[in-house]
Amino acid sequence: MTVTAVEELRRSRTDAGTALTIGTFDGVHRGHQYVVEQVIAQAKAREVRSAVITFHPSPRNVLRPDLAAGELSTVEERVVLLRSLGVDLAIPLTFDRELAQLRAREFTDLLSRELSLKHLVIGPDFVLGNGREGTPDVLREIGHERGFTVDLLFPLLDDSKDRVSSTAIRRALESGDISSAERMLGRPYSVRGRVARGYHRGSEIGFPTANVAVAPPRVVPGDGVYITRARLGGETFAAATNIGNNPTFDNPDRTVEAFILDFDRDIYEQDLELEFLERLRGEEKFDGVEALVAQINRDVDRTRTFFVSRSD
Secondary structure, X not given: OXXXXXHHHHOOOOOOOEEEEEEOOOOOOHHHHHHHHHHHHHHHHHOOEEEEEEEXXXXXXXXXXXXXXXXXXXXXXXXXXXXXXXXXXXXXXXXXXXXXXXXXXXXXXXXXXXXXXXXXXXXXXXXXXXXXXXXXXXXXXXXXHHOXXXXXXXXXXXXXXXXXXXXXXXHHHHOOOHHHHHHHHOOOOEEEEEEEOOOOHHHHOXXXXXXXXXXXXXXXXXXXXXXXXXXXXXXXXXXXXXXEOOOOXXXXXXXXXXXXXXXXXXXXXXXXXXXXXXXXXXXXXXXXXXXXXXXXXXXXXXXXXXXXXXXX
């Protein structure tokens, strides 16, 4: 039995009974929100507590590191988002090789003992346990023996009848399609990082930028210029953000650089969050600094207009 899983589940131990769903829930997108809504409804109907287990890291990243995917959210962000949906228990659970070795019955016995499992909500692709043995039919059989029921949900589709998924959101972001990502997430996508020292080229041309060091494996949108909302502590600011290698200067590194409008403060080593609202254009290589500055001015004007129109 995995010691880590037992200890983590014990921190949320309850004898009141739970309606539970299990997964990674990366991004806590609209599909995840739908599942959580069903869990909460089932919990209320059964007069038990609603619970969500969120694995970290993703089981796929542990079992198939060659296919490891970037993250849309940290486990801490997931817990906050899940709790904001009204779930009683948002439980982070470390997924490691030891946990992966548990049989489906072993894992559900652990859930029954620590969380008093009464109802399990799963999606059509869900499997549990070593060797992927815990299919929906097997889980129903185990539930009949152990005293819990199983509810199978079908995936949520977007307006174009495509499945809402973390994979689809990653693809949209990596292509720069932040509007599709926002539609599937149900909110704008954001990244956070420490403001680090860069090449100071922005300052040299009159547009000092905050170089936001976004730590892997967080997904960064595709190269280009975006209208963003910058959050610094409890303050928010309008910003035009460039992602890429800045081909006019041929930088060796890919960077995330935010020009915060009407802002003149030293924020090195502070955490800055960028919320992506609209893509202005792809990244371009200009003939010289003068042409680059002219385009940045247009980007800043469009950013300012965007925020002014929203404040009306």
